[in-house]
Amino acid sequence: xxTQTDLSAKPRTPLSRERVLCAxxxxxxxxxxxxxxxxxxxHDLRVEAMSLYNHVADKDDILDGIVDLVFSEIAMPSGRxxxxxxxxxRAISAREVLLRHPWAxxxxxxxxxxxxxxxxxxxxxxxxxxxxxxxxGMAAHxxxxxxxxxxxxxxxxxxxxxxxxxxAAVVAENILRQLPADExxxxxxxxxxxxxxxxxxxxEEFEFGLDLILNGLERPLRNARN
Amino acid sequence: xxTQTDLSAKPRTPLSRERVLCAxxxxxxxxxxxxxxxxxxxHDLRVEAMSLYNHVADKDDILDGIVDLVFSEIAMPSGRxxxxxxxxxRAISAREVLLRHPWAxxxxxxxxxxxxxxxxxxxxxxxxxxxxxxxxGMAAHxxxxxxxxxxxxxxxxxxxxxxxxxxAAVVAENILRQLPADExxxxxxxxxxxxxxxxxxxxEEFEFGLDLILNGLERPLRNARN
DNA sequence: AGTCACACACTTACGTCGTAAGCGTGTCAA
DNA sequence: TTGACACGCTTACGACGTAAGTGTGTGACT
Numbered sequence: 348x349x350t351q352t353d354l355s356a357k358p359r360t361p362l363s364r365e366r367v368l369c370a371x372x373x374x375x376x377x378x379x380x381x382x383x384x385x386x387x388x389x390h391d392l393r394v395e396a397m398s399l400y401n402h403v404a405d406k407d408d409i410l411d412g413i414v415d416l417v418f419s420e421i422a423m424p425s426g427r428x429x430x431x432x433x434x435x436x437r438a439i440s441a442r443e444v445l446l447r448h449p450w451a452x453x454x455x456x457x458x459x460x461x462x463x464x465x466x467x468x469x470x471x472x473x474x475x476x477x478x479x480x481x482x483x484g485m486a487a488h489x490x491x492x493x494x495x496x497x498x499x500x501x502x503x504x505x506x507x508x509x510x511x512x513x514x515a516a517v518v519a520e521n522i523l524r525q526l527p528a529d530e531x532x533x534x535x536x537x538x539x540x541x542x543x544x545x546x547x548x549x550x551e552e553f554e555f556g557l558d559l560i561l562n563g564l565e566r567p568l569r570n571a572r573n
Numbered sequence: 574x575x576t577q578t579d580l581s582a583k584p585r586t587p588l589s590r591e592r593v594l595c596a597x598x599x600x601x602x603x604x605x606x607x608x609x610x611x612x613x614x615x616h617d618l619r620v621e622a623m624s625l626y627n628h629v630a631d632k633d634d635i636l637d638g639i640v641d642l643v644f645s646e647i648a649m650p651s652g653r654x655x656x657x658x659x660x661x662x663r664a665i666s667a668r669e670v671l672l673r674h675p676w677a678x679x680x681x682x683x684x685x686x687x688x689x690x691x692x693x694x695x696x697x698x699x700x701x702x703x704x705x706x707x708x709x710g711m712a713a714h715x716x717x718x719x720x721x722x723x724x725x726x727x728x729x730x731x732x733x734x735x736x737x738x739x740x741a742a743v744v745a746e747n748i749l750r751q752l753p754a755d756e757x758x759x760x761x762x763x764x765x766x767x768x769x770x771x772x773x774x775x776x777e778e779f780e781f782g783l784d785l786i787l788n789g790l791e792r793p794l795r796n797a798r799n
Numbered sequence: 800a801g802t803c804a805c806a807c808a809c810t811t812a813c814g815t816c817g818t819a820a821g822c823g824t825g826t827c828a829a
Numbered sequence: 830t831t832g833a834c835a836c837g838c839t840t841a842c843g844a845c846g847t848a849a850g851t852g853t854g855t856g857a858c859t
Contacts, residue, residue: 362807385846397847398808406846453683456728466757473759483766490763491729492722492782499725500717502682531692533699537716540709556718559789560782588836611817623818624837632817 362394364402368412372448375413380450383409410454415462417451420444423471430479431561437472438497438557442550445501452501480568489564496560500553588620590628594638598674601639606676609635636680641688643677646670649697656705657787663698664723664783668776671727678727706794715790722786726779 360366370391375383385406389396403409422440424433445452461469469490476486526535541547586592596617601609611632615622629635648666650659671678687695695716702712752761767773 384844386844395809397810400847401807453679456725457679457732459732466752466760470757470760473763477759477762483763487763487767488778488781491726491778492785495725495729495782496718496722497725499682499721499723499728502725502728503717503721506683506685526692531696533703534692534696536703537699537709537713541713552714552717555714556721556786559718559786563785563789610815612815621838623839626818627836 362392362398362402364412366392367399367402368409368416371409372413372416375450376448380454383450411458411460411462414451414454414458415464417444417448417455418462418468419464420447421468423468423475426471426475426478430475430481431565433475434472434493434561435557438493439554441497442501442553445498445505449505452498452505456498456502485567488567492560492564496556500556504549504553588618588624588628590638592618593625593628594635594642597635598639598642601676602674606680609676637684637686637688640677640680640684641690643670643674643681644688644694645690646673647694649694650701652701652704656701656707657791659701660698660719660787661783664719665780667723668727668779671724671731675731678724678731682724682728711793714793718786718790722782726782730775730779 367388371383371388374388374391385396385399388409389399392399399409403412421437421444423437428436445455472493473486473490476489477483481489526538593614597609597614600614600617611622611625614635615625618625625635629638647663647670649663654662671681698719699712699716702715703709707715752764
């Protein structure tokens, strides 16, 4: 006698840590990080919430896991490129990734248990700097400025929920309407003359600061070489 | 006949929005932001949780409120100082404030309803830059780099929960012990030769990046003046 | 073939959270 | 005296994360 399971078509693919984490990312991408609950995650996977615990330790484990997956999405150019373009590319890649996963920037800065992809990324950043001639101390400084800026910028930006510049103009107008312009004249001016302008571009804003930092890091590097 | 309330000594000071917000800050300072719940907050104020709603709209209102209070703690030098030292002082003040309130950095970057102190602070930062000769666009760029760095740095740092450098050495040693050093050689090297060194100082690290950014902002300012 | 262990989904239940709804009771103006 | 209002209290509801225990199918051994 054949097993019964074949007939009553229920070929549900087995759960796994990976499937849980991927579903968690999809859920967070769709509804924000606060919509990521064990029950909803179970629902999306057609499983009861408690079944998830067979594959992850607890919710913190899921958060650590998806943060590490996001880190693995960030491109890190191989060792052949010179340090400046390598850093530039990985920073821009990081910003793109954090744009795809708006919930990630706050999480990446607040989790304390780095996963393998996270460690790998950091290690190769430091490696790239060291090979370029940075001392350990200078590499630490460089690492600190760059990453503070990259993740700080991403988080500042993701609070302004619009994406295109037309939306931006509308939003800015709304803010302005309920803003006592005479109390905050400079703020009002900046919103009107800058953020509301049609060409306003966050990517450009990001790269301004990024290049400022990268150029600033070049000087002490040259000094160290002499 | 006198009122009875006089006799049975219960002179409890009346609740108010301000008292609620201050107690919330104390609570968050003591036990972290996740220990700030309506019930615990009520307990500390010797009141039931629901009574708080007579003075604040909801918990988000409390979060917005304490963020604005934290902003009001940040010093902003008056208009007489030159822009660079003004920016330097307010950045260092911000870092000190965020060190006193470790929960604040993540909150300040994620709230979307700025309060009056927040707006005032931002307005006077922009004002200081404009008076120094920055164009609107350049002021926006400067504002973006500085604040991304300031709050990004604060948040990176507050995850490393130790404070003194001796603690830092111990923690670093623990991290290292469970870190496969041969898989992440550069990371291991940096922890050993840098973070574990007794003189390691986060304030110095912060000021390195800060000065790098401030110096970088000087060049385009001079160009704009010609 | 029998059985034994294990992997893994399910059920139930607990304590905590934010907060809606409604009930006192004191104070103060008319 | 009365009536309105300010403001604290009680009860209750539907989330949430997760501890504890119950099935059931599969694959490895005798």
